[in-house]
Amino acid sequence: MIAEFKEFPKEVARAAGVPGMEFHSQEFMPFKSRKEKFEELKKELEDENNCMIGLQGLGGTGKSTMAIEVGKQVEKSKLFDKVIFTNVSTPMDEKRIQDDIAKKLELQLEEEMPMSPAQQIWTRIAHVGKVLIILDDVWEELDLKNMGIQPGFHIKGYCCVLLTTRSMTICNKMGCQKTIQLDVLPMDDALKLFLSHTIASGNDCPSDLKKLAQDIVNECGGLPIVIVAVAKALKSPSLQQWKAALIALKNPMPSRHGIVDEDKRKIYNSLRLSYDHLKGEEAKILFLLCSIFPKAYEIPLELLSRIAIGLGLFKEEDPYYVARSHANDIENALINSSLLLKTGEVYVRMHDVIRDMALEKIDNEKIQVIMDSKTKLKEM
Template sequence: MEIASAPITEVGKCAAVSAKRRLGYIIHYKRNVEDLQNKVDKDLVPLVADIRRKVDLAERRGETIHQVVKGWLHKVEDVRNKQAELNRGAGEITSCFKGCFCARYLLGKKAKNEINTIIELLNEGRGFTAVSDPAPLPPRPLEHFNAFESRRSTKKQVIQSLKTDDTYLVGIYGMGGVGKTTLVKEMRKEVEETKLFDKVVMVVVSQNPDLKRIQGEIAEQLGMKIEEEGLTTRALRLYARLMQEKTILVILDDLWSEVDVAAIGIPHGGCKVVITTRSSDICSRMEAQPSIQVQVLSEADSWELFRQNAGDVVDSDALHLVSKEVANECKGLPLAIVTIAKALRGKDREMWIYAAQQLKKSSFDGMSAVNASIKFSYDNLQSKESKLCFLLCCLFPEDYSVSMDELLGYVIGEELFEDAETLGEARNKLHAAVDKLLSASLLLEGKDDGDVMTTLPFRLQLRKARTTQL
């Protein structure tokens, strides 16, 4: 009997506790609602106000608010709505006769549960060490490439060549700043969309070819890593991997000298290669068939591209003649046109006249249109931080893709932003400076999201870094 009575006793105790708790909800419903009100007013409201201030400040800076913070604010709003509803419900019960036991029970229980929810929200909110991250730099589309018939026809010529069975290596050549890289990026986009090749990889070669780096970047895009150090062994490993693809296109951008594609590990069969270079001789020495020249833009296309970047104000009576003069000094080179047009957008007539004079002077001094436009754009940067950031990027090799975290390390190490008191402030200043350089076409988007690329002539950058006085 004693053994049998033990479970019954425990059940009785549990029932008593449960009944007591339920009775407490009925008797103390009003106190529970008041406790809830106090918890909201004294603890939750001040914390919400503090976090909202941080969120508002971050949004004004263009930063990205953490999803967990957004979710927390939504939960807080939901709790406050429920609290207001419970207050109204308690107000409707003015006596023991006006309000049944069931209504009091529900009010008391819900109020108690919401207090527990608020305690959880307070713990979560007090644990936020930050509410946002710097906004990622938005990807910039390839600007106006397909707006001009000359560019569409050149791209079509390259793609048609790649469709020919006996074509192995296509050479694309033209002046610096004429748009060769933009051309192959657009071409890559189209052949990937049309599935002309199973795989497309693209690597920047630049002035001093580093075959190990080129091999490593091709391998990385193919999802492999080459551990060996010897060039020949690495080439054999890459060759074997490339041969696994039925059709593959390898784009070698910005060649300044002849490159032995076989030494890299690029096979002749089942693989096609596109190179870009400033020299038709390099195309000849590498036996490119065909070699396709990218011409400068016509006067009409140059003016249209200039208008798109400088704005319709160039058609006004005050600026039309001088803006035509500036556009002509860009010599039909898209990079020069875009850079100088963006630098002059929104400027007064005196600045336009000054720009025309400086471009002519640079031409007389033997400076190319591209370099002259870059120099003018840099000289007219309004932000000291942007100039410092540009000079820092001068120290990286041409076509070097650098992450924002890497740049931030150099910025802090060199104390470039002296008035930045915190790491977050330095990061925000860097993002703002880089965004201005991207907008001015003094930097370009890097190969990975958030990276930037130093694509301007390295010697010009280095000379500027040595001689420019801020």
């Protein structure tokens, strides 16, 4: 049985991001294949004939990271007077998106005003100048006007929308003048990324380890989010450990649904390896708990600590401040393993590719994330 949370209170999480692109800390990969796409995207943003631009690719290819990086650069260079980043995800919550955009415009939406929230947002945008709005993780066609977004020229400037999505159909439906496709990493870049997280100098990697690394990377499907998670699980360049990891990566993916897609098998096995390398059951339990939060929710670290302590993940005789310290250590371990992504100073979120793996694991292994009478998590 899987515990289901049908609705979370609004205070569980906040709208993605905070004012100013500099607060987004995701690391952009300076590889040739990514640089070329990045420069292409930046060039399209510089062209004022483009007011709707799409960045399309598989989940985990680094679309959000690239969008954040380009947002930082055009904000810093003053190409745009204001850059706003907000996560859309699914199911789409129009009010949350409006509140997030309004917050970053330093606008207090007034329900009692003659103007609707969308009109209030657009009035503010129209007086800012050149504005770039990045809509991240779009899964369905959006009515931008209902949100207060009207791409194109206005009285005092210009509004451009950059959306990231897995679907080319969404780009077409949304009327993107330009769509840039982000593919999985080619082997050379994928190998460099893996070695950069496992060996101080990838060029000095022994030939036997490098061959193993190539095989491991091949099992990661070329997805940066997966490669980094696996690399951080195998930080120690041990021939024996890497051989064992490769065997684990090639093992059949457990599934209740029979035959599975080969790409899905690779992704699941790769992330399962990262999960298995977490130290301590407490870290694994907290990781699985994070997956139960709705997609794209940013989870307050304070709330995560309280959940861990409240569910009795630590010794009952531990004083609160000791248990709190243990919770912080586990949270940092999950962040350092790239299984959780830090957003700002006090929030984390789970990439939807990783979340899917965690939910699959809960489903496959019948992990029941509830409390029994002794306030302990249990498996069934």
